[in-house]
Amino acid sequence: MIICSLVTTEQERDEAFCVRKEVFVKEQGISKALVFDANDDIALHVIARDNGCVVGTARILLLTERQAKVERMAVLSVSRRYGIGKKILQFMENELRRREIRQITLHAQYNTAVFYEACGFRESGKPFLEAGIKHILMKKELGC
Numbered sequence: 001m002i003i004c005s006l007v008t009t010e011q012e013r014d015e016a017f018c019v020r021k022e023v024f025v026k027e028q029g030i031s032k033a034l035v036f037d038a039n040d041d042i043a044l045h046v047i048a049r050d051n052g053c054v055v056g057t058a059r060i061l062l063l064t065e066r067q068a069k070v071e072r073m074a075v076l077s078v079s080r081r082y083g084i085g086k087k088i089l090q091f092m093e094n095e096l097r098r099r100e101i102r103q104i105t106l107h108a109q110y111n112t113a114v115f116y117e118a119c120g121f122r123e124s125g126k127p128f129l130e131a132g133i134k135h136i137l138m139k140k141e142l143g144c
Contacts, residue, residue, distance in 0.1 A: 001050075001051075002082075002084055002087050003048070004047070004048045004049075004090075004091035005091075007047055012045075012047055013045060015047060016046075017036065018054070019054055019074050019076055020036070020074050022076060028133070039059070039061055039071070043060055043071070044095070046060065046088055046095075048084050048087060050079060050084070055078075055079040055084060056073075056074065056084045056085065057073070057074055057088075058088050058089075059071050066102040066103060067103045068103075068104050069105045070092060070105070070106040071107070075088075085115060092104075103140070104121075105139050106121065106137075106138050107137060108121070108135060108138050109134070109135055111134075113136050117138075119140075121140045122138060122139055123136050123137070123138055124136075124137045124138060
């Protein structure tokens with residue numbers, strides 16, 4: 001059973017960072033300096049646990065009173081295709097609605113845009129490079 005929650009302890013944050021390091025640094029070859037930055041200190045962090053083990057994570061930057069940005073969403077390779085990413089997004093959307101956020105943006109790696117579209121996000125603008133990987137800006141209106 002997958003359980004998503006906000007990170008509330010240093011241990012949970014460390015576990016979230018281990019997932020990010022595994023996916024972005026080791027698997028995708030992105031520089032650690034790009035994966036971890038000063039925004040980690042001001043962002044909300046989410047984790048997904050499967051049988052007690054952290055298998056997925058994401059962070060949320062609150063940009064304005066009504067807009068947030070999802071970043072650094074990652075699920076361990078052995079845990080993909082089981083709906084964990086969708087559960088993380090659903091949890092974040094519920095948390096953001098509670099905070100009266102009305103719009104979520106994210107920079108999706110281009111090869112994951114179909115996943116985000118299935119979760120209600122829409123492409124906005126043209127593809128661009130970020131960390132040497134093709135991305136696309138995506139948005140979702142939360143409404144009330």
